[in-house]
Amino acid sequence: MLETWLTRELGIALPILSAPMGGRAGGELAGEVSKAGGLGMLGAARYTTADWIATESAVARDIGGAFGIGLQTWSLDDGSLLDAAIAAKPTVIGLSFGDPAPYVDRVHAAGIPVLSQINTVDDMRLAERAGVDVIVAQGGEAGGHTGHIGTLPLLQEVLEATELPVLAAGGIATGRGLAAVLAAGAEGALLGTVLLASPETIGPEYARDRLLAAGSGDTVYTSVFDQARDQPWPQRWGGRALQNAFTSKYHNSDVDHAKLADAYDPADPNLGVVYAGQAAGLVNVARGAGAIVQDIAARAEQLLERF
Ligand SMILES: Cc1cc2nc3c(=O)[nH]c(=O)nc-3n(C[C@H](O)[C@H](O)[C@H](O)COP(=O)(O)O)c2cc1C
Structure with missing residues (x-):
């Protein structure tokens, strides 16, 4: 068992979150990842609707029990997506890309922890000051919107700079990648690209x-x-x-x-x-998301046993 702060805090078996991916990660993907022992996250992009969040949350809950929802902070001006996310009672809400300060208290008032993907140490400081519970160091090799610093340099900088629990995102697609970031001190990883050929994804x-x-x-x-x-x-x-x-x-x-x-x-x-x-180069067969996350965790555990 790979036990970390993340598995203990969220009550999950594997230190893996499937990444919120706007346009690609709906209830089926999130549900399958949660069913497999991780925590699956819905990706609520700017163009998402409150109805979509409610519907896909119900799908995720039916399949996997628990799930998370990731929002794009810069696009939350009118607050309706955040309201819908809170109303869906997820295990965690992600507020990424922008200063989460205006929104964190509302999420906490509902008893929901907040994670924030960040791309620099300065971003991390903003998230820390805003009171988020978990930092995700998202490297520039990640799929979707991201920054410029690679996952490993950013992760090392962030781990040195904060007392908050830190997860890694960007380029992690095998047990080797998960083992590397856990060995470095991360409490878990967000997986995005590696899940994008899975039949549970949405999109063309x-x-x-x-x-x-x-x-x-x-x-x-x-x-x-x-x-x-x-x-x-x-x-x-x-x-x-x-x-x-x-x-x-x-x-x-x-x-x-x-x-x-x-x-x-x-x-x-x-x-x-x-x-x-x-990590696109590491995705060569279309497999179900649950099997992928279980294999990655099992292989990481074997590799870490070497030490
Ligand atoms: C198709 C796609 C859409 C994404 N959309 C979002 C999003 O809406 N919100 C968010 O916080 N991150 C988004 N991301 C970033 C992921 O949450 C995560 O950081 C990234 O997938 C991790 O790197 P990896 O793709 O190398 O695994 C997206 C990534 C992808 C590939």
């Missing part, structure tokens, strides 16, 4: 196929999809996605928003965004 079929075909060098850190899809992410967060014909043509181009929006077609596998991290 081509996203699973393209991930299976991709190698670790096939991603690009870009804002071009946010511009094309009219997602007003703060400038400091680009997203890591698989390269495709759209990024070849428009990443780092000075084409204006209207033209990008015109050229973008999510139904076209060569143009539509597939957010994924550098």
